[in-house]
Amino acid sequence: MSQSKWIWGLTIGGTLLLVLAPLKLQSQPYIMHIAIVAFFYAILASSWSLLAGYAGQFSFGHMAFMAIGAYSTGLYGKFVRLTTAPTHICKEIPLGKYWLVIMNIYGNNCLEAGKANMPVGTLIYRLPAFQGIILGALMGGLFGLLVGVLVLRLRAAYLALFTIGFSEIVRVALNAEIKVTDGPNGLELAPLFPRGVHILGYSFAPTDKLPPYYVMLLLFLLSMGIMHWLSISRFGLFIRSIREDEEAAAALGVHIIRYKVLVFVITSMIAAAAGAVEAHYIGVITPNILLILQMSLVIAMAVIGGLESLLGAAIGAIIIEFALEFLRTSFTIGSVTVDMTTWRLVFFGLLLMITLRFWTSGLIHPLIQRVTRAGVAEETVAKRKAAEG
Amino acid sequence: MEHAYYFWWALLWIIGWGAVGGIVTPRIYSKKDLDVSQAALAGTAIGAAGGPFALAPLWYLTPRLNWKWVVVPGVVILAIFAASFAAADPNNLCVTNGPFVATQVTNGLIVGIIYGLMALGLTLIFSIVGIVSFAHGEFYMIGGMAVYYFTVVWFPGMSPFWGILLAAALTFALGAAFELLFLRVMNTGKVERPDEYAILVTFGLSFFLQYFTLALVGANPKKVQRFLDFPAFGLPSANHPTVLKVTSSTVNLFNTISISSPRLTAALMSLVLLGLLLWFLQKTWLGKALRAVSQDRAAAVTGINPDTMNTLAFGIGTMLAGLAGAALVQVFSWVPWVGTLASARGFVIIVLGGMGSLPGAFIGGLIVGVVEALGAGCVPDPQRAAAYIPAYGMVILTLVLLLKPTGLFGREL
Numbered sequence: 012m013s014q015s016k017w018i019w020g021l022t023i024g025g026t027l028l029l030v031l032a033p034l035k036l037q038s039q040p041y042i043m044h045i046a047i048v049a050f051f052y053a054i055l056a057s058s059w060s061l062l063a064g065y066a067g068q069f070s071f072g073h074m075a076f077m078a079i080g081a082y083s084t085g086l087y088g089k090f091v092r093l094t095t096a097p098t099h100i101c102k103e104i105p106l107g108k109y110w111l112v113i114m115n116i117y118g119n120n121c122l123e124a125g126k127a128n129m130p131v132g133t134l135i136y137r138l139p140a141f142q143g144i145i146l147g148a149l150m151g152g153l154f155g156l157l158v159g160v161l162v163l164r165l166r167a168a169y170l171a172l173f174t175i176g177f178s179e180i181v182r183v184a185l186n187a188e189i190k191v192t193d194g195p196n197g198l199e200l201a202p203l204f205p206r207g208v209h210i211l212g213y214s215f216a217p218t219d220k221l222p223p224y225y226v227m228l229l230l231f232l233l234s235m236g237i238m239h240w241l242s243i244s245r246f247g248l249f250i251r252s253i254r255e256d257e258e259a260a261a262a263l264g265v266h267i268i269r270y271k272v273l274v275f276v277i278t279s280m281i282a283a284a285a286g287a288v289e290a291h292y293i294g295v296i297t298p299n300i301l302l303i304l305q306m307s308l309v310i311a312m313a314v315i316g317g318l319e320s321l322l323g324a325a326i327g328a329i330i331i332e333f334a335l336e337f338l339r340t341s342f343t344i345g346s347v348t349v350d351m352t353t354w355r356l357v358f359f360g361l362l363l364m365i366t367l368r369f370w371t372s373g374l375i376h377p378l379i380q381r382v383t384r385a386g387v388a389e390e391t392v393a394k395r396k397a398a399e400g
Numbered sequence: 401m402e403h404a405y406y407f408w409w410a411l412l413w414i415i416g417w418g419a420v421g422g423i424v425t426p427r428i429y430s431k432k433d434l435d436v437s438q439a440a441l442a443g444t445a446i447g448a449a450g451g452p453f454a455l456a457p458l459w460y461l462t463p464r465l466n467w468k469w470v471v472v473p474g475v476v477i478l479a480i481f482a483a484s485f486a487a488a489d490p491n492n493l494c495v496t497n498g499p500f501v502a503t504q505v506t507n508g509l510i511v512g513i514i515y516g517l518m519a520l521g522l523t524l525i526f527s528i529v530g531i532v533s534f535a536h537g538e539f540y541m542i543g544g545m546a547v548y549y550f551t552v553v554w555f556p557g558m559s560p561f562w563g564i565l566l567a568a569a570l571t572f573a574l575g576a577a578f579e580l581l582f583l584r585v586m587n588t589g590k591v592e593r594p595d596e597y598a599i600l601v602t603f604g605l606s607f608f609l610q611y612f613t614l615a616l617v618g619a620n621p622k623k624v625q626r627f628l629d630f631p632a633f634g635l636p637s638a639n640h641p642t643v644l645k646v647t648s649s650t651v652n653l654f655n656t657i658s659i660s661s662p663r664l665t666a667a668l669m670s671l672v673l674l675g676l677l678l679w680f681l682q683k684t685w686l687g688k689a690l691r692a693v694s695q696d697r698a699a700a701v702t703g704i705n706p707d708t709m710n711t712l713a714f715g716i717g718t719m720l721a722g723l724a725g726a727a728l729v730q731v732f733s734w735v736p737w738v739g740t741l742a743s744a745r746g747f748v749i750i751v752l753g754g755m756g757s758l759p760g761a762f763i764g765g766l767i768v769g770v771v772e773a774l775g776a777g778c779v780p781d782p783q784r785a786a787a788y789i790p791a792y793g794m795v796i797l798t799l800v801l802l803l804k805p806t807g808l809f810g811r812e813l
Contacts (some may be wrong), residue, residue, distance in 0.1 A: 069599050165801060167595040168532040171603075172747045173801050176794040179744055183794075187787035303740055307607040314600060353615040360608030367601045368582055371592060 017383045026232065033224050043220035047292060049332035050231040054285040056312040056328035057321045061238050062278040064318035065247060067254030068271065069167065072158065072174035073282055074306045075181040076151045078298070080283025081290035082185065083150040084143030085198040090114045096133040098125025116191050140203050144287040151283020152276045159275030163268060175303075182301035197297035200290050223292045230288055231325075234281045238321050241277070250274050304356070308335075311363040317376025327375045331359065403488050410484030414448040414477060421447020421455050422803070428459050438465040441804055442473075449473035449480070485778070494778035499656035504777040505770055506657050510667040512769020514724050517670040518742065519749035519761040520677065521720030527694040527756035528713035529583065531598035535606035536721050537743030538613075539575060541736060543567045543722025544729030545613060548622045560627040564669075564726045571722025576715035578605060583714065587707060606743065614736040621733035626662040666727035673723055674762070681758075686712070694756070721746075741790055748793040752800050754807030763808065768793055 036042050059073045092112045097103055101121040104111040115121045122135070158177060162170050185192045192198055208215040208222045215222050241247055249270045252260035261267050290296040299305075309328075316327020338355040341348060366374060425443025429436045442465040446454045450473070463469070486495045493500050522536045546567035551558045582601050586594040630651065635644040645652040652658045681687035692699040693709040700706050725742075732738070749768050753760025775792040779785035800807060 063596075067593075067596065069596055071603075161798075161802060164805065168599060169751075169801060169805060171534070171599050172532065172751060172797065175744065175747070176797045180791050180794045180798075183788055183791040187784045189783075304607070307603065310600065310603065311607070314604075350615065353611055356611040357608060357615050360604055360611055363604040364582065364601055364608060367597065367604060368585065371597075 021383065029228055029232075033221055037219075037221050040220050043224055045333055045336045047220065047224050047227045048289070049329040050227040051285055051289045052309065052312060052332050053325040053328040054231050054234050055282055055309045056316060056324040057235060057238060058278040058281040058285075059309055060313045060316075060318055060321055060324035061242065062274060064313070064320070064324070065242060065254065066250035066271070066274040068162075068274065069171050070158075070162075070174040070275075071171055071303075071306055071310075072178040072181075073278070073309060074301050075174075075178040076155055076279035077282040077286035077289075078181060078185065078296070078301050079154050079279075079286070080144075080147035080151040081286035081296045081300070082192060082198065083147040083283070084140065084287040085200045085290055085296055086191070087143040087146055088137060088140070088201055089198065090116065091138055092122060093136040093138060094129070094133060096129040098122060099128045100125040137201055137205070140201060140205075140291045144284060144291070147287030148280045148284040151286070152280040155276040155279025155283075156272060158279075159272035162275075163271060178301055178306070182298050185298040185301070192298070195298060197295040199295050200293075202294060203288070203291045223288075227288055227292065230284060234284070235321065235325060237277075238281070242321060246270070246273075307360070307363075311359050314363055315366050315374050317373030317379075319372065320376040320379065323373050323376030323379055326379075327373065330375070335359070405488075407484045407488035410480055413451060414480065417451040417455065418444045418448030421445075421458075424455075425458065429462060432462055434462055435464065438467075438469065442469040444803055445470045445473035445477065449476035489780055492778060492780060494774070500777065501774075503657045503659075504773045506653075506659060507663065508770035508773030509766055510659060510663050510769070511773070512766035513667045513674075513762075514670045514727055514765075515745060515749060515769055516762040516765025517673060517727070518721050518724035519746045519753070519765050520674070520758060521717035521724075522746045523750045523753070523756055523758060523761040524720070525714055525717035526750065527758075528690055529579070529710045529717075531583070531586075531595075531602065532747070532750075532755075533714075533717070534599065534602040534743065535578075535609060536718070536746050537739030537741070538606045538609040539571045539718040539721040539739075540725035540742045540746075541613065541734070541739035542574065542609065543571050543725030544624075544734045544738070545617060545622070545725075545736075546570050546722070547726045547729050548624050548734060549617075552622075552624060560624075560730075564723065567722050567726040568719050571725075572715040572719040575718025576711050578718075579711045579714035583710070584707060587710070606739070610736055610739060617736065619735060621735050622729075623733050624729045626665065626730045628661065628665045630661050660731070662730040666731060669727050670724070673720075677720070744790060745793050748797045750807075751797055751805075752807055754809040757807070757809035760807055760809035768796065771796065 033043060033046070036046075055073060055077060059070075062073070063069050090113060092114070093106075094103075094110050094112050095108065097105070097110045098112060098121060101115060102113045104113075112122060112125075126133075158174070162173055165173055186194055188194070202217040203223050203226055204215070204217055207217050207219070249260070249265045252263070252265055253267055253270060257267055286296075286300075308331075312328035312331045313324040314327075315331065316325065317323025335355055338351055338358075341351045343349070370377070422440050422444035425447070426436045426439040429439040443455075443458070446458055446469065454473070485492075489495065494504075518536070518540055521539075522533060525531065525533050525536075544567075547560065547563040550566050551560055551563035582605070583598065585591055586597065591597045626649070629648040630646050632647050634646070645655070647661075649661055650658050651661055651664055679687075681691060689699070689704045690709055690713055692702070692704060693706050693713075697706045721742075725738075745768060749764035750756075750761055751764075752767060753762070753764030771792050772789055776785050776789055779788060
């Protein structure tokens with residue numbers, strides 16, 4: 012079989028498997044839960060690999076964009092309501108026969124106080140999660156634009172330092188502004204489908220795993236599709252040329268500023284969208300998702316999967332997320348209890364370092380290449396060169 | 401904050417006109433064919449200090465800019481900042497209580513000396529090995545943990561002196577071993593993108609060390625007794641200690657400035673270590689060899705092996721972090737994740753001081769120490785003030801990277 016047939020066959024087969032698998036697995040909510048979280052990490056790891064592996068921008072602030080997306084939709088759900096009558100106290104915008112009420116952050120809850128001004132039978136709606144997710148993605152893109160412009164001049168270690176700083180500032184602010192974000196206790200969010208899902212005669216409760224599974228899967232496939240298309244287009248060539256040599260790329264006519272900022276905006280939007288969906292699925296978001304641990308996990312997933320391969324990073328993330336969950340059970344040898352919740356992280360830290368040291372292109376990416384025989388042409392060229400040289 | 405808007409308007413004024421000055425000034429200077437090397441920085445400073453009233457004459461007259469055109473506006477900006485803060489919150493301790501401010505500043509300087517010691521290790525590694533170690537804070541944490549385990553758990557009653565020595569040996573050995581196993585390969589040319597490799601592998605090391613330590617020692621905070629009990633005395637006399645009053649736990653200067661004695665011990669220890677480090681770098685053959693390699697790796701022709709020097713430098717750098725941790729373990733309670741914040745602080749200091757600059761690291765440490773102490777003491781709402789401590793340094797980092805990426809004493813990029 013030719014190479015492209017292999018790739019298409021695998022892609023379609025893999026997608027079908029992911030789409031159909033939950034029909035068998037939906038009786039096991041634990042597995043479904045891990046799968047949803049695994050897709051979440053797969054989106055983050057692959058978008059980070061586009062940013063770091065393809066464009067060479069080693070940003071440690073990826074989780075900050077994710078958190079910006081999650082908190083945007085969370086705050087939108089916390090402070091914005093749609094009512095059928097005005098409160099006359101809050102800031103409100105009339106929309107036809109509805110009023111968009113923006114609650115005040117400090118002081119008394121103006122919506123509660125404003126209920127006195129509303130006629131009996133006034134309805135108060137939360138806005139749909141879908142809107143919040145779009146808003147979150149846009150906010151992520153906006154911050155990506157800001158950070159992308161600020162870091163234009165910074166390279167390698169400076170960029171890494173700046174983005175760690177950015178991520179820490181976001182985390183500290185989320186922790187400290189308790190009145191806005193509820194601080195370390197976390198911000199509660201409505202579920203993705205507060206009234207459940209009713210489709211084709213089937214009904215799913217808001218806590219059922221199947222609807223969020225498909226939402227996250229859709230986001231995963233969508234972002235993989237977009238990123239894959241970007242990576243094989245001129246955009247992908249341009250950002251790789253920037254990674255290899257900025258001056259040379261600029262001399263050849265690549266608009267460096269535009270593409271560096273663009274790659275930040277796109278990857279931040281994807282991360283923010285993933286964060287928003289995940290936050291709605293979990294139902295609560297805390298500033299702890301910005302701990303260096305979370306960023307380290309995403310990096311470990313991308314590196315072990317293959318830093319310069321979107322699919323490798325995604326598969327790496329899914330495998331590692333499942334491995335992390337199944338390694339959770341602690342065990343006892345003799346009188347010593349091995350606390351696996353910590354030791355599994357030690358193991359992945361070590362695996363990250365060893366992979367970097369000995370298998371630069373990751374563990375999954377070479378496997379994909381071997382199966383699809385994608386690397387054969389390059390290998391042959393290299394062999395011939397070696398024979399000639 | 402009674403009149404918070406004073407402060408926020410002043411801040412908005414500073415940032416807005418700073419941005420205008422920073423963006424427009426270089427264009428005007430380059431249009432007039434003048435030296436633009438300082439234009440962005442000086443333009444930002446002058447704009448932030450004087451707004452349009454200072455920018456208009458600057459753009460009209462375009463004097464030759466040197467460091468004075470940055471320092472003078474810098475002082476003015478600080479004055480505006482302080483004045484607007486005082487106007488916004490007239491009842492704040494920092495405004496009404498002079499001795500409180502003096503105490504905060506002194507304590508900031510004292511802690512800053514120790515931060516400086518840690519950052520020296522980071523900057524030494526950068527100047528010789530050429531990488532930024534993202535695992536630096538973890539060695540700081542291990543230094544403190546080692547002192548706790550040697551002097552409290554394994555050999556109770558052991559003198560802290562030996563504990564510190566063992567901690568230094570341990571962090572040196574760990575750092576040197578890591579360099580041998582993971583970083584030496586960078587010099588062989590086999591790593592495709594060495595800068596990125598170094599970032600990721602040290603980041604992985606930090607992750608590994610932090611969780612390895614957590615798995616071994618658990619999450620309970622560890623506390624070490626203070627190393628030294630100062631003898632109690634007073635100056636001019638024990639009954640009227642108007643100048644200096646020393647008890648076993650605090651030192652009190654002029655009845656106003658009070659410093660806790662563990663902090664003072666740690667700072668004195670750091671000063672001694674700094675002296676030793678300077679002596680080592682300036683007077684010994686090894687130190688000279690290290691400095692030669694940091695200037696040019698071609699020092700190899702004189703018989704210095706740059707690979708060995710890299711290992712040595714990385715080991716010494718991590719040892720300095722370990723020593724800073726060993727000095728501070730008696731001040732703070734110790735958990736396996738103290739290193740994260742320490743790493744971040746180290747980055748702020750070396751970027752502020754200039755990457756690779758030893759005096760820069762020391763002075764940067766002092767500045768960061770003072771800023772953190774004042775921030776923690778002055779921001780109203782104590783809970784918030786404490787939560788924002790890590791952010792003060794990060795604000796400095798962001799400003800330096802944006803305005804002057806070479807830092808105070810850095811070599812030009």
